[in-house]
Amino acid sequence: MNKVAGAEKKHLFIHGKKVVAIEYATLYSPYSCEAIAQVAVADEKLVEAAIQSAQSGFQAISQMPAYKRASILENVVKLLGKRLDEAAEVIANEAAKPIVFARAEVSRTIETYKFAAEEAKRIHGETIPFDASPGGTGRIGYTVRKPIGVIGAITPFNFPMNLVAHKVGPAIASGNSIVLKPATQTPLSALYIAELFKEAGLPDGVLNVVTGTGSVAGEALVRDERLAMITFTGSPAVGIAIRNKAGLKRTTLELGSNAAVILDKDTNVDQVIDRHISGAFSNQGQVCISLQRIYAHEDIYEEFAEKFAAAARELKIGDPLDPDTNISALISRKETRRALEWIEEAQQNGAKLLTGGKLTADGVLEPTVMTDVDPNMKVSCQEVFAPVVILNKVRSVQEAISYVNDSRFGLQAGIYTKDIDTALFASDTLEVGAVMINDIPTFRVDHMPYGGVKESGTGREGIKYAVEEMTELKMIVWNRGE
Structure with missing residues (x-):
């Protein structure tokens, strides 16, 4: 990608395809103020299409064996490794992140997807000693972890590739589908990664990207009952509003700090x-x-x-x-x-x-x-x-x-x-x-548990810990008739 890639149109990414929107907004470089791209602005109908796509994508990814999910993530690691400099320029252009730090972010993104690939292979439960209770004699039991469904991911501008990975990586590793709404200023990194996942073999509909405003696209995701979870990184004010509107959805909120x-x-x-x-x-x-x-x-x-x-x-x-x-x-x-x-x-x-x-x-x-x-x-x-x-x-x-x-x-x-x-x-x-x-x-x-207390948020990221947030613990009990 050149310093200014013209004002080429960047469309939505829904069900593995580029989808045209009615409206487009000009994206400017924070440093030079030059036009970088024309980015699609999703309306509620397009968000609806993305959610429907994710529902069908969930049927595919939730039934996929762990080794295949891991293989797709490993393919992304390889592809991103070959295109590290190109991906870093995408970040530097849209976020004004100095290129040395942009390259470091891409390297961390590669590592994050590596951890996700590894974690896909070790999602498991435990056996429960039912005979520890008199009423449990003659029974055996174990737990399993099941994917929860469609996950709405809302990501910030400051790490537009790696913080996407912290939501997309564990979601795919655990068998969930995603509708991703990136920050308005940094949509290009998210669209870049979506194309990489398609090339890596991810089934259509598992990862969908809706660009646009938080007040329309983000709000539609938060309020939609078909989503099982909202994972958000951003300001405390927005995070608190999301929690108030999310109903019974799970929420992981990574918010502010003054460290x-x-x-x-x-x-x-x-x-x-x-x-x-x-x-x-x-x-x-x-x-x-x-x-x-x-x-x-x-x-x-x-x-x-x-x-x-x-x-x-x-x-x-x-x-x-x-x-x-x-x-x-x-x-x-x-x-x-x-x-x-x-x-x-x-x-x-x-x-x-x-x-x-x-x-x-x-x-x-x-x-x-x-x-x-x-x-x-x-x-x-x-x-x-x-x-x-x-x-x-x-x-x-x-x-x-x-x-x-x-x-x-x-x-x-x-x-x-x-x-x-x-x-x-x-x-x-x-x-x-x-x-x-x-x-x-x-x-x-990127594999440590990451999250805070007070107004710094709820829940934890870090691949293993995000997988726990994105799966449901299910109990299986066998009565042996003794």
Whole structure:
């Protein structure tokens, strides 16, 4: 794919075919503002067609042996591996993700589908010792896991290929069909993957892609009673609305965060700077577990602040297709304006800028490091989703933990310490879904259970854990007549 692939039309993908819509919307590059494509806007009738297709697709995939489902996923792994650079350019163009990070996302997507292929072969239940109860004598029993049906998947812009894989991979591995609604700004990655699955041998109707608005396509999926589950990654406000409308459907909701790390007084600053820069500024901070808040012990605070800000200034800003670029445009000009408003609000309330806080000539927000930020300011207490980091000085780990927990979010947190008791205390008391000891909260590998507490969501992703969400436990009891 070239930098600008013309304004070619991108249609819906329903029942293995490209389906024309009545309306198309122009998709623009977040960095250059040039037209990339004309993308189909699904109406309710087209969403209905996709759901009907998924219903027929479910009949095919649910009856397919596990080894065949695994084989299809393995074929996708091979195809995507051969086209890694091409797939990375798709991401870089539609999301302005620097190409080095786009390639890393494709590599992770390949790994995610590998895990899904492996997991397809080990979906099983367990035997139950019924004779543990007097009433169970003479009976044997076991459980099996059955696919639940049509799954509606609504995915975000920040990892448009890998977060699709985290929904599509386990759904296919467990024998379910999918109607996928990608983010409005990043539909091309989803359509690219759908074509790859067709080439890999996936039966028509198992994977359907409806592009368009959340208010029409997303809403239709959430309200339709024929869907068994909605799996969503996005904002808390939308996630809460989905849960309120979904009825008895299962919901997995991966929502927001303002992830934090604690640096104890024994932290070697020089050893951790690069890791923190990566965690804070990768993908312009548009990561659910992006490092947003740093609580550094007063003994190391000044050294860390100076070196962290200096490292942030060294990041190269520019074109996402330049292999040397570290930071490029946020997903939209609207999001850029919002981030600037939050920075300005904090400054008006006494916050100081160590670096950044301004736009470059081509409209990219500089990597921004702030201190003396009131915890009630949006850049601290809400999810900034931009290259903005807050530095805080604390007197103890206990004080830092109280600040970390004073949040409506609870996805992941990290702590650096050489003291085992401190590490254990933090792992026990931090109110998050995952605690990283001697690492940043941005750590994730694709087979770990991933999800949070509070307004960070419900349910868990990570292939094995997503399969559990996407299957029904069924109990089988045999009476031997004894």
